Amino acid sequence: MTNNWVDIKNANVILVMGGNPAEAHPVGFKWAVEAKTRNNAYMMVVDPRFNRTAAVADFYSPIRAGADSAFLLGVARYLLSHDKIQHEYVKAYTNAPLIVREDYSFEDGLFSGYDADTRSYDRSSWAYELGADGYALRDDSLQHPRCVFNLLKQHVERYTPEMVSSICGTPQKDFLHVCEKLAATCVPDKTTTILYALGWTQHVGGSQMIRASAIVQLLLGNIGMPGGGINALRGHSNVQGFTDLGVLTTMLPGYLTLPHENQQSLGDYLAQRTPKPLVDKQVNYWGNTPRFMVSFLKGMWGDKATAENEWGYHWLPKWDVSYDVMAFIEQMTQGKANGYLVQGFNLIAAAASSGKVREGLAKLKYLVVIDPLQTETSSFWQNHGEFNDVDPATIQTTVFRLPSSCFAEESGSIANSARWLQWHSAGQTPPHEAWHDGKILGTLLMKLRELYASEGGVCPEPLMNLDWHYHDPRDPHPEEVAKQLNGYALADLVDDQGNLIARKGELLPSFAHLRDDGSTSSLCWIYTGQWTQAGNMMARRDNTDTGLGNTPGWGFAWPANRRLLYNRASADPAGKPWDPKRQFLHWDGAKWSGADVPDYPPTAAPGSGVSPFIMLQDGVGHLFALGALNDGPFPEHYEPQESPIDANPLHSGSGKSPVARIFEGDKPSFGSRDEFPFVATTYSITEMFRHWTKHARLNAIAQPEQFVEISEKLAAAKGIVSGDEVKVSSKRGFIRGKAVVTKRVMTLQVAGQEVEQVGIPCHWGFEGTTRKGFLANTLSPRIGDANTHTPEYKAFLVNVEKV
Numbered sequence: 001m002t003n004n005w006v007d008i009k010n011a012n013v014i015l016v017m018g019g020n021p022a023e024a025h026p027v028g029f030k031w032a033v034e035a036k037t038r039n040n041a042y043m044m045v046v047d048p049r050f051n052r053t054a055a056v057a058d059f060y061s062p063i064r065a066g067a068d069s070a071f072l073l074g075v076a077r078y079l080l081s082h083d084k085i086q087h088e089y090v091k092a093y094t095n096a097p098l099i100v101r102e103d104y105s106f107e108d109g110l111f112s113g114y115d116a117d118t119r120s121y122d123r124s125s126w127a128y129e130l131g132a133d134g135y136a137l138r139d140d141s142l143q144h145p146r147c148v149f150n151l152l153k154q155h156v157e158r159y160t161p162e163m164v165s166s167i168c169g170t171p172q173k174d175f176l177h178v179c180e181k182l183a184a185t186c187v188p189d190k191t192t193t194i195l196y197a198l199g200w201t202q203h204v205g206g207s208q209m210i211r212a213s214a215i216v217q218l219l220l221g222n223i224g225m226p227g228g229g230i231n232a233l234r235g236h237s238n239v240q241g242f243t244d245l246g247v248l249t250t251m252l253p254g255y256l257t258l259p260h261e262n263q264q265s266l267g268d269y270l271a272q273r274t275p276k277p278l279v280d281k282q283v284n285y286w287g288n289t290p291r292f293m294v295s296f297l298k299g300m301w302g303d304k305a306t307a308e309n310e311w312g313y314h315w316l317p318k319w320d321v322s323y324d325v326m327a328f329i330e331q332m333t334q335g336k337a338n339g340y341l342v343q344g345f346n347l348i349a350a351a352a353s354s355g356k357v358r359e360g361l362a363k364l365k366y367l368v369v370i371d372p373l374q375t376e377t378s379s380f381w382q383n384h385g386e387f388n389d390v391d392p393a394t395i396q397t398t399v400f401r402l403p404s405s406c407f408a409e410e411s412g413s414i415a416n417s418a419r420w421l422q423w424h425s426a427g428q429t430p431p432h433e434a435w436h437d438g439k440i441l442g443t444l445l446m447k448l449r450e451l452y453a454s455e456g457g458v459c460p461e462p463l464m465n466l467d468w469h470y471h472d473p474r475d476p477h478p479e480e481v482a483k484q485l486n487g488y489a490l491a492d493l494v495d496d497q498g499n500l501i502a503r504k505g506e507l508l509p510s511f512a513h514l515r516d517d518g519s520t521s522s523l524c525w526i527y528t529g530q531w532t533q534a535g536n537m538m539a540r541r542d543n544t545d546t547g548l549g550n551t552p553g554w555g556f557a558w559p560a561n562r563r564l565l566y567n568r569a570s571a572d573p574a575g576k577p578w579d580p581k582r583q584f585l586h587w588d589g590a591k592w593s594g595a596d597v598p599d600y601p602p603t604a605a606p607g608s609g610v611s612p613f614i615m616l617q618d619g620v621g622h623l624f625a626l627g628a629l630n631d632g633p634f635p636e637h638y639e640p641q642e643s644p645i646d647a648n649p650l651h652s653g654s655g656k657s658p659v660a661r662i663f664e665g666d667k668p669s670f671g672s673r674d675e676f677p678f679v680a681t682t683y684s685i686t687e688m689f690r691h692w693t694k695h696a697r698l699n700a701i702a703q704p705e706q707f708v709e710i711s712e713k714l715a716a717a718k719g720i721v722s723g724d725e726v727k728v729s730s731k732r733g734f735i736r737g738k739a740v741v742t743k744r745v746m747t748l749q750v751a752g753q754e755v756e757q758v759g760i761p762c763h764w765g766f767e768g769t770t771r772k773g774f775l776a777n778t779l780s781p782r783i784g785d786a787n788t789h790t791p792e793y794k795a796f797l798v799n800v801e802k803v
């Protein structure tokens, strides 16, 4: 989230698109309801189904699954062509005036730099034209044909209301209604907030859908504003913490990247990873990468990290290709993996194409499952009739089950969608043989060290040199880990004026103190400040409101306890809040002050030329994303791999993403509309949490079995009535479930033809106390977003038949 849950109450318009918070975030959703009831906010839902959020919204509009980029680019076109943008904001706080290189182009669905052999782009032309001083050229009159503003106008020109309606199946009047309501917030004293989740992220073009929403919000001047922003409603309670701590295979904590094999020395890494400002005077905060990285390395290896050994840089793995879940499953099926350790992850139920996952698991030598429950993954080798039709005799994989505790049984912090770290205490001790995850991992590490010590082995340094000075090395406590994440002064630290700011051994209060000379440590720079000499900031529970519902004394928010990112953009270039009712930050003559920690050098005066988007090289919000994403500097609508229409009306070729993540071996598993004519989308329901709560009796009573939602028209055509058993099949396999025939799923008109959508909640399986069922992911295809590698769970083709 750029903003936070409570702040939603400040919005005038709420667009929920690609998320269903009434169902999946029922507690946080109260702030959207609060905006409606207290602020008279107008709530709109754009979703393939009339979902539970739509049921309490002011307006609902249907959309074909996977078509959101077209919709949002159509909104951008509407705003530009009706002059409904916040001009002063756009000029001062976005890259609209900056001039793009001459060799940048876009034609027939392809951006400049495409290489068909590698299915990837050379992104060097997606950049600014630079002057002799190394800074981007600009035209503040916005007349230059290659300034971002004009390129954007040109790019979205094709997304007329007719085109949007044809691609999305959204009636034109619905689309225009959404445009009008959003457009009304282009004034300084009105804001829209956008709430999204998996309905955007789980698509081949998911990252670009979110980019498109960023463009809309920047044009409206809604980023940095209380009641505005783009708000990702995160998944598992701590999935924000998962990304913060860099658990993805090519990441490190604090959004640093794991070194690539081209970065053989720390010098190479820092030279490639430390950005330089592209506009004069900008903060360019990632310019501090050396401080974050060296402090991270000191946190990892402690005294073993020295200037001579590049702070232990060589003990970090260097990646060649990404080992994300899709890629690893591919390696398993090719017999290239020996073992797999899954912790709190029900792989076979959660990953796309369960059949392929099963095949891969069966080729492993060993599988370790760390989980409090018996999961489908831990029993993938058992025969459960047609639900898991395998012959155990043919599977040699050794499965180790290590029972763990669950979150309610341990103390620790959880990072919520709003980036708030909140400490909680254990409510119970783990039952029977279950151990905390930390103890399982700590004990494994100690055992591996013993084996290295007694038997030797390749590459011992990363494990042997880890700074692991916990009270009980086999069982590090969450408090100890939290402090190490925060970081320490490893020597007395003095500031530029010679004042002592931290003594050796003290916990650091702020990442501003991190150094690149080995005198500080921090395992996750954005978490610095969470546990200081003053104590555990995450455990604070002071809910004093400093304005507009802001409560800086409650928990700790990264970065620097800031509750609203880019908050300097809530004031105009002269330092005056855009909206007198939304006084969040202002220039008091000497410094920035107000309700929140300024997202800004506190003494950078208005007029000093420093722009509010401090993490970016140019200091401004990106309408044109430069080379940040792999599939284009602007979003574009591509058809899903499995598309229900003949052709993408926008392009002459396949009309599909030219860079989507596809593995050669998966190509035969993609189906076509002749065989599988209907668009399927999968989702979750309030009564179940993923594949977890089906083990609890009350949840099982509430939702005992798989169901499938279809329209009245499709039901009539297939002779299906509610309660009938139906078979849903894709090129990957089939499932069965009870039909729910409903008006909430509508037949759409897409590109001149009727398109039916099929709703498939995914919560059941062959373990647990619900009725035994199929895994819904049997149906989903293995094709991923070019940036995140997230699979296309939400738009693929199926057939539906009455059993």
Ligand SMILES: Nc1nc2c(c(=O)[nH]1)N[C@H]1C(S)=C(S)[C@@H](COP(=O)(O)OP(=O)(O)OC[C@H]3O[C@@H](n4cnc5c(=O)[nH]c(N)nc54)[C@H](O)[C@@H]3O)O[C@H]1N2
Pocket: 017, 018, 019, 020, 021, 023, 024, 025, 046, 047, 048, 049, 051, 063, 064, 065, 066, 067, 068, 196, 197, 198, 199, 200, 233, 234, 235, 236, 681, 682, 683, 684, 685, 686, 687, 688, 689, 690, 794, 795
């Ligand atoms: N009760 C409950 N709560 C949960 C979970 C749970 O399992 N149960 N899971 C948690 C997790 S891990 C997550 S990640 C979040 C997920 O939270 P959400 O993303 O809100 O949940 P979903 O149900 O996956 O999908 C949301 C909506 O996206 C719609 N949708 C599908 N395709 C498209 C599309 O192409 N365009 C648009 N505009 N909409 C589309 C679906 O119809 C659905 O209404 O929820 C969390 N909360």
Ligand SMILES: Nc1nc2c(c(=O)[nH]1)N[C@H]1C(S)=C(S)[C@@H](COP(=O)(O)OP(=O)(O)OC[C@H]3O[C@@H](n4cnc5c(=O)[nH]c(N)nc54)[C@H](O)[C@@H]3O)O[C@H]1N2
Pocket: 198, 202, 235, 236, 343, 344, 345, 346, 347, 349, 350, 351, 370, 371, 372, 373, 375, 404, 405, 406, 407, 437, 682, 683, 684, 689, 690, 691, 692, 762, 776, 777, 780, 793
């Ligand atoms: N078709 C389709 N597939 C999807 C999605 C979709 O919308 N559609 N959504 C995707 C999303 S957003 C997500 S997040 C994934 C979810 O995929 P998973 O994370 O695999 O889903 P869960 O069922 O929540 O499994 C979590 C496991 O963690 C265990 N667990 C709970 N607490 C602890 C603990 O403290 N320690 C350990 N070691 N284990 C614990 C639980 O018992 C459970 O088995 O599924 C993805 N798959």
Ligand SMILES: [Mo]
Pocket: 234, 235, 236, 239
């Ligand atoms: Mo999730």
